[in-house]
Amino acid sequence: MTELPxxxxxxxIADLHYEYPDGTSALRGVDLTxxxxxxxxxxxxxxxxxxxxxxxxxxxxxxxxxxxVIEGTPVTPxxxxxxxxxxxxxxxxxxxxxxxxxxxxxxxxxPANAGLHGEALESRVKRALREVDMLSSANRPPHHLSxxxxxxxxxxxxxxxxxxxxILDEPSSNLDPTSRREVAEVLERxxxxxxxxxxxxxxxxQLCERSVILSQGRIVADAPTVELLSNxxxxxxxxxxxxxGFDPTKLSA
Amino acid sequence: MTPRQTGPRxxxxxxGHLVGDRLYVARSSRIHDLPAKVKLVVALATVFLIVLTPPxxxxxxxxxxxxxxxxxxxxxxxxxxxxxxxxxxxxxxxxAVLMPFIGQGPRLEVGPVLLxxxxxxxxxxxxxxxxxxxxxSIILAATxxxxxxxxxxxxxxxxxxxxxxxxxxxxxxNVVTDxxxxxxxxxxxxxxxxKGPRSWPxxxxxxxTLFIRSYERGERVHIAMLxxxxxxxxxxxxxxxxxxxxxxxxxxxxPALVLTVCLTAVLTQ
Numbered sequence: 001m002t003e004l005p006x007x008x009x010x011x012x013i014a015d016l017h018y019e020y021p022d023g024t025s026a027l028r029g030v031d032l033t034x035x036x037x038x039x040x041x042x043x044x045x046x047x048x049x050x051x052x053x054x055x056x057x058x059x060x061x062x063x064x065x066x067x068x069v070i071e072g073t074p075v076t077p078x079x080x081x082x083x084x085x086x087x088x089x090x091x092x093x094x095x096x097x098x099x100x101x102x103x104x105x106x107x108x109x110x111p112a113n114a115g116l117h118g119e120a121l122e123s124r125v126k127r128a129l130r131e132v133d134m135l136s137s138a139n140r141p142p143h144h145l146s147x148x149x150x151x152x153x154x155x156x157x158x159x160x161x162x163x164x165x166x167i168l169d170e171p172s173s174n175l176d177p178t179s180r181r182e183v184a185e186v187l188e189r190x191x192x193x194x195x196x197x198x199x200x201x202x203x204x205x206q207l208c209e210r211s212v213i214l215s216q217g218r219i220v221a222d223a224p225t226v227e228l229l230s231n232x233x234x235x236x237x238x239x240x241x242x243x244x245g246f247d248p249t250k251l252s253a
Numbered sequence: 254m255t256p257r258q259t260g261p262r263x264x265x266x267x268x269g270h271l272v273g274d275r276l277y278v279a280r281s282s283r284i285h286d287l288p289a290k291v292k293l294v295v296a297l298a299t300v301f302l303i304v305l306t307p308p309x310x311x312x313x314x315x316x317x318x319x320x321x322x323x324x325x326x327x328x329x330x331x332x333x334x335x336x337x338x339x340x341x342x343x344x345x346x347x348x349a350v351l352m353p354f355i356g357q358g359p360r361l362e363v364g365p366v367l368l369x370x371x372x373x374x375x376x377x378x379x380x381x382x383x384x385x386x387x388x389x390s391i392i393l394a395a396t397x398x399x400x401x402x403x404x405x406x407x408x409x410x411x412x413x414x415x416x417x418x419x420x421x422x423x424x425x426x427n428v429v430t431d432x433x434x435x436x437x438x439x440x441x442x443x444x445x446x447x448k449g450p451r452s453w454p455x456x457x458x459x460x461x462t463l464f465i466r467s468y469e470r471g472e473r474v475h476i477a478m479l480x481x482x483x484x485x486x487x488x489x490x491x492x493x494x495x496x497x498x499x500x501x502x503x504x505x506x507x508p509a510l511v512l513t514v515c516l517t518a519v520l521t522q
Binding site: 055058060081084085089091093095096097098099100101102105108109110112113114117141142143157158161 | 399400403420421423424425427428470473474476477478479480481482483484487488
């Protein structure tokens with residue numbers, strides 16, 4: 001991992017357009033710059049294009065027009081292999097992400113694809129599992145883990161590739177409050193550049209200083225999270241809602 | 254070897270054995286500790302030699318049986334523990350029982366019926382070889398976890414596509430059966446009993462839904478794999494360790510003994 005001075009742009013998205021094969025327009029000109037060390041929440045209702053945007057960030061989808069640049073490297077089919085080691089995607093359902101027979105083998109999958117083996121691979125796997133407090137479960141099959149443990153292992157599977165950027169799709173979905181807090185603690189401790197795609201507004205507030213709202217394929221707001229969440233009319237326009245009884249202005253005080 | 258989980262199982266899968274782990278009997282033994290690829294090669298060679306043995310040398314099959322019982326004992330597994338597993342052989346037994354009646358050639362008078370002599374030998378051969386072959390695979394499955402077996406196949410240069418398919422099967426068979434169980438509970442919760450031909454369309458729809466869900470999951474899993482640099486070949490994971498010649502030699506003792514018996518049987522016929 002290259003050490004960059006805090007604040008240089010790590011991820012740049014410029015005028016990104018994408019249409020599904022059936023002609024439905026999913027992204028209509030997304031512009032977004034994320035700086036090194038930032039944790040940013042991409043908020044938006046279901047169907048806003050959040051997951052589609054995420055799949056562009058490591059070249060799983062190719063844009064109709066526009067560009068994604070990671071640390072100066074444009075994402076293209078030619079650079080995809082390299083980009084996929086540098087951008088770690090954590091998917092919403094850990095059962096989709098954890099496909100190997102044991103936790104350890106799953107965490108090793110990414111770096112092994114990049115050619116790591118032997119002791120170097122082993123120490124990578126150990127470090128990644130330690131970072132999410134799951135080292136003691138290394139030899140267990142994913143099926144034996146709780147939802148929260150699976151989520152943390154899913155995070156370890158991408159940490160093992162030592163990515164520059166961590167992208168998480170709905171990291172709090174299907175978690176009970178305790179697992180939710182444990183995952184949040186892990187993310188906070190990692191201190192990596194993180195993009196968190198979610199409609200869980202209180203989680204965004206807890207973890208991300210900055211948030212953007214993606215609505216109908218465009219970034220319609222980009223501001224400190226407290227500010228966004230305090231703007232009730234803005235949230236209402238984009239089908240976003242705070243949990244019952246939640247007042248972000250009181251928390252910030 | 255993957256240590257078997259002993260603590261309480263976490264999560265929503267509290268019922269029953271996991272499908273993938275059903276056959277494995279956790280013990281600590283020299284047989285369990287053998288690398289999976291060694292066990293695979295030994296098992297294959299042993300079955301092959303047993304099948305080559307002429308059925309007329311009846312004694313040979315009893316020696317084989319004794320050898321396999323010894324291996325099972327070395328694995329610290331009691332015969333009663335694996336005995337029920339022989340039930341999968343029943344269809345072969347039925348077929349073997351029929352053979353003396355439908356066989357050709359000279360007949361033997363056994364009580365009130367005339368039986369074909371060739372048919373009797375074939376029946377015996379089929380029964381003995383199937384039972385012993387099954388015994389070998391039962392020992393293999395009881396002493397090796399599924400994931401180690403797949404890893405072993407991978408190390409033996411089994412085609413990587415098939416290894417990848419087996420790997421996903423092991424991983425997802427439980428996810429899919431859980432999903433099927435949830436669907437069945439949801440049906441039952443709305444008063445569905447599932448008896449008689451009237452319920453067939455409902456069951457067919459459920460099966461279709463299950464298929465589509467699994468298919469979609471397959472797509473999502475594939476995307477997740479690509480996202481971590483998958484290029485169509487599973488990386489060599491786990492212990493790519495080379496097996497010590499001494500280990501091979503010790504494990505080869507079984508097929509070597511079987512070979513000796515087999516040769517003796519062939520030569521004395």
